[in-house]
Amino acid sequence: MTAAATGAALRRFVFDxxxxxxxxxxxxxxxxxxxxDGSGVRVDLSGITDLDTAGLQVLLLARDEGxxxxxxxxxxxxxxxxxxxxxxxxxEL
Incomplete structure (x- = not known):
């Protein structure tokens, strides 16, 4: 997983x-x-090779935390x- 700045408001978070x-x-x-840190995030899901219910909970938690x-x-x-x-x-995420 990597992170990179993509602008002032949203940073990119990549699953690999x-x-x-x-x-x-x-x-x-x-x-x-x-x-x-107080900024939003753009979560790139293209690198996820396997997703189970625990992983889905992580995505839903991030959405709810936002x-x-x-x-x-x-x-x-x-x-x-x-x-x-x-x-x-x-x-739907």
């Missing part, structure tokens, strides 16, 4: 591996740290693994 129970806590902490902090959280470029889970659960 699985988002599962094995990696969820680490990814959660890094993603929430982005929101703690709402709580009044910060934009955008999810972009869902990988096939992410698209499959979203279709199965009928969720």
């Amino acid at each position: 591996d699985e988002l599962t129970i094995v990696t969820a806590a680490e990814h959660r902490d890094r993603l929430l740290a982005f929101l703690r 709402v709580r902090r009044h910060l934009p959280v955008e999810f972009v470029e869902p990988s096939p693994a992410v698209a499959d889970v979203l279709a199965l659960t009928r969720l």
Whole structure:
């Protein structure tokens, strides 16, 4: 996972591996740290190779934390693994 500045308001957060129970806590902490600094985040989902319910919870937590902090959280470029889970659960991020 990498992070890069993409403008004053939103920073880019990139997943580049699985988002599962094995990696969820680490990814959660890094993603929430982005929101703690007071800027929004654009979350690039294109590199997620596997997504389970623990990973989905991380994404939903980030969305909800953005709402709580009044910060934009955008999810972009869902990988096939992410698209499959979203279709199965009928969720929109």
